[in-house]
Amino acid sequence: MGGWDVYCALCGGPISRISWDADDSPDTAYDREVFADSTDPDLDWLQDCRLIGENPATASDSKVWLSGLACAEEYGSVSYQIGENPDPAILDLEGCDGEDGNIKVYYTDGVDDPFCAPFHTRCKEVLCKYLGVSELNKEVFLESLKSLAEEGDGAPALDIEYGDIREHMDQYWWPKPGSEHFVCDPVEVKGLPEFYNQLPTRDTSDIKSPRTYNTEGDPFDRLPADVILVLMSLCQSMTDVFSLRKASPVVANVQLGNGFWRRQLKTNMPWLWDFPEPTDSQITDVDWKKVYHKLYWGSRPESQRKNKFHGLCNRRRMWEITCPVIAEAYVDFSAKNDAWGTPEAPVLKNVLFNSSTTIGSRYRAGMNREMMTLLDNYFEITTARPLLLISWSEDRRFFHNISAFRDESKLMAWKQTIGSDMLDTVPVPDDDWITGFVFKSSLVLDENGARKPHLLGVEILFAKQEPVKLGASRADAHRLIHATKNHFIVGFKFYREDDHSLTHMGLLEQPLTNMGDCSRVTDRWAGGYDTTHRLWAGDLPPRNVHMSQNTLNLSWSHMGYNYPTEWLMLGASAEEQADITGISVDSQLGRFEVHFQNQPTRRIGSAFHAMKSLSIDGKGGEHITQICVTRPSQLAMMFVTNRGRCLSLGVSVSGYQPLTFGDESDPDASKVAPCGIYGEWCENLGAKHLLYVFGAFGSSELPICQDEIKPLAQDGNGYCWEPERPLARLVETGPVYGSRTYHEGASWSVLRVTKTVPSKGCVVSALHVDRPITEVRVTLVHSNPKCTIPPIAAIRFTYLDGEKMVVGPDRFSNDPICRCCDEKTSLPEETGKVPHYRHEIWRPGDRKLTKLRIWLSETGGLGAIRFVAEGGAESPLWGYWGFDIEGKECEELNFAGEQCGTAIGLKVFFQGLERGDRGDDTVIVAFQGLAPTSAQDSP
Secondary structure: OOOOOOEOOOOOOEOOOOOOOOOOOHHHOOOHHHHOOOOOOOOHHHHOEEEEEEOOOOOOOOOEEEOOOEEEOOOOEEEEEOOOOOOHHHHOOOOOOOOEEEEEOOOOOOOOOOOEEEEEHHHHHHHHHHHOOOOOOHHHHHHHHHHOOOOOOOOOOOOOOOHHHHHHOOOOOOOOOOOHHHHOOOOOOOOHHHHHHOOOEOOOOOOOOOOOOOOOOOHHHHOOHHHHHHHHHOOOOHHHHHHHHHHOHHHHHOOOOHHHHHHHHHHHOOOOOOOOOOOHHHHHHEOHHHHHHHHHHHOOOOOOHHHOOHHHHHHHHHHHHHHHHHHHHHHHHHHHHHHHOOOOOHHHOOOEEOOOEEOOOOOOOOOEEEEEEOOOOHHHHHOOOOEEEEEEOOOOOOEEEEEEEOOHHHHHHHHHHHOOOOEEEEEOOOOOOEEEEEEEEEEEEOOOOOEEEEEEEEEEEEOOOOOEEEEOOOOOEEEEEEOOOOEEEEEEEEEEOOOOOEEEEEEEEEEHHHHOOOOOOOOOOOOOOOOOOOEEEOOOOOOOOEEEOOOEEOHHHHOOEEOOEEEEEOOOOHHHHOOEEEEEEEOOOOOEEEEEOOOOOEEEOOOOOEEEEEEOOOOOOOOEEEEEEOOOOOOEEEEEEOOOOEEEEEOOOOOOEEOOEOOOOOOOHHHEEEEEEEEEEEEEOOEEEEEEEEEEEEEEEEEOOHHHOOOOOEOOOOOEEOOOOOOOOEEEEEEEEOOEEEEEOOOOOOOOEEEEEOOOOOEEEEEEOOOOEEEEEEEEOOOEOOEOOOOEEEEEEEEOOOOEEEEOOOEEOOOOOOOOOOOOOOOHHHHOOOOOOEEEEEOOOOEOEEEEEEEEOOOOOEEEEEEEEOOOOEOOOEEOOOOOOOOOOOEEEEEOOOOOOOEOEEEEEEEEOOOOOOOOOEEEEEEEEEEEHHHOOOO
8 A cells, every 4th residue: 555645734735856857748737837937936935834743642741742843754653853943842852862753643643643634834924814813823723623633543634624625635645737726835926916006997988888788676775775786795605695786676786896805805815815906097907807807816826827826725615615614613722722821721721531432323424523521620520510412313212312411501502403303311310420321222224234332222321320311211332431440531522424423422531640539539430340432232242351451453454344342251140150060162163152051152253163172170179260362463362261271263373371360450350250241253255253342351259369270281292182191191192294394485485484284383282092983073163275184173082981082163053155265275066065064974884093194295295094893894095075095105103002003192282273263173184193102213
């Protein structure tokens, strides 16, 4: 994608030198005649750019700074000089070496990248003229721009209307014929001084008699001409004047004299601040109608080049489009500055703004933003009487809007604006305070078949009293927005559509320490999990649990429709956890299940493909002590019990880290036991099972000690045993069949990577082969064309006594449709013939296995395998699709009792098939024998 340009906050134009004269491409060049004989042919005024920003970390009295000259760089960054007499706040900026620096602009997170914005010096002069001030208050100026900024990171300009220049504010600025006025100086306008010095004079030799119209029935006929002239002078533009003259013959008969046009010039063209005061002779001799028309059409971008003042077009656009918006914010903040000594309410100084949260089904934030505070100063907390106004649809089925007010008069005005009788007013009690909201939704299918939330109800949460519940009492999904721990709400930021419907909102918060010992804002619910702004399927999770700090967060999270977050509790009490008998998880993380002895299975997830299971002896005291995940960009996790047993899922990677609960500074966070999990799935390219967020709940009521954190059993190479090391005293014997080292990438490439099989992060399991077996079930998946190994996902032995032993998944979906493979990840000839998961059954006749035959591929890895039973019975060949063993030698892993074999167990190595993290499978990549300690091979 490359980088992107950033633009002036005031005009929307480029803030660095541009190449406008391209001989080889006239479609991406400006008209040279526009800049011929110009006093600024290189458009140097565009480079006279400055930055205004804030530095919250500075110890200076003012946290606002103005830079010296600035120049746009790549990726939203601007380099700057500190200038003469630099503001102290700019010297404290990270990366500023006392001479210059580089900073990202239009970022609104306020922490890593404090807000700043670029502007042309000339454009600031235009804004000053509009405001009627000689200089801007930098604190007020900054707050004005910041209030108009787009939420998030990487915006190229403010989130305001810039006029027809907006279509040119692309990823990069490209000069185009006919758009020269956007880069022309709006203050020193080429050709304008010359026109002022030679104003056209009146020609009195050819004065025609004016046409008159029949005025019968015109109500204006009773008014004298001077009154009608006054009425026309009150019109906002000449367009309104002409409309009035067209509608009224009386008005049309009134002569628009030379003086009328001169007055209209001053009234309708306030952007002509540099128009000289006319002399006495000019008042009568100049043809003011011609002057008016020349300047009116000369300031219109659609006029012909010969009639245009290009810089005046730019000035007029700013004056009429951008200046009113910025000036409104400036005047508002200036009034607050006069009242409070700061352009923002004291309670908004260093305010914590939780990111805006989607309300309902509209994921695009409304363009109309408004900040509402519940109080301005902290001392008002004892007397503040805020109110909330909740509005509904006409049939009162759906939530529409919410607003906050501090007095009845503004509330009544807002009610009139909404014009709806379906309103609820909720006052905040004298000894209580708002702490959050719960929005209740129904999930309705849209035209694409996706389930979208529609708001049916809302609960308003308070620090002390029970919630105020409005609308529907039951819902399919809930969204909690709550004050952060040890903070209280001072206001809200609302995002609304033109119809006043609420699309997003965020909380404005301050630390409780700012309130001293005021009990009004102390939340009785404090201590539960912090707000996550998630849409939770079903009811909200219990409030007495902690949420994990790190979660899986995969690359496809914004590629498709996201489903509400699902959650389940493993067990909220020791008694409930003692009832657990096992946990099952889809190998592709499409579903999670927890099984109990005396209650139904709990599950979350929209689909499953191949379930792996871990039995848990809850009655005997076994329980899950850790849930580990890999780095956020990988799809892998592991459940670990207090007996050191584990269940691993996802791709084979290393670097698992346990999910933690509470703040990092909390010394008791490591003592909280997992009591639940949650997941969020999305739909993309037909797959509805893609997990992209995963986390856990922890309960302080289920404390664990470090003695319960058992290290996972590992073999000599650091591979984890799943679910555990074999109970018999077995040791590895013989070679690892399938082990190899290879290079990935072209031989000439410096990016060649050396890889090994088994790889780091591989897991190993064991199968016993010293007992009679009635059935062998082998589960295969689609082959990977990049990895010619037998795609064996699972092997299950059923012994003569009925016991079953399985490595890999043990339960599979009946859905034969493969939603994970495509031509790049699987063999097309295979995907068109067989299901993604297919089972092949072999019955050796209730006999023991004697050997495992292994054929290697051309690259040295596994190519195919075959079991042999007593009596010489052979299993089918299981291998890579189309693998041919004719003429190939095989290696044999002999089991005990067969040709000096000693192995009574089979060690199986699992790792990813390298299909990619979306829909990958773990398969067997190597085998090794397991023998009793006494039979260990001699060196």
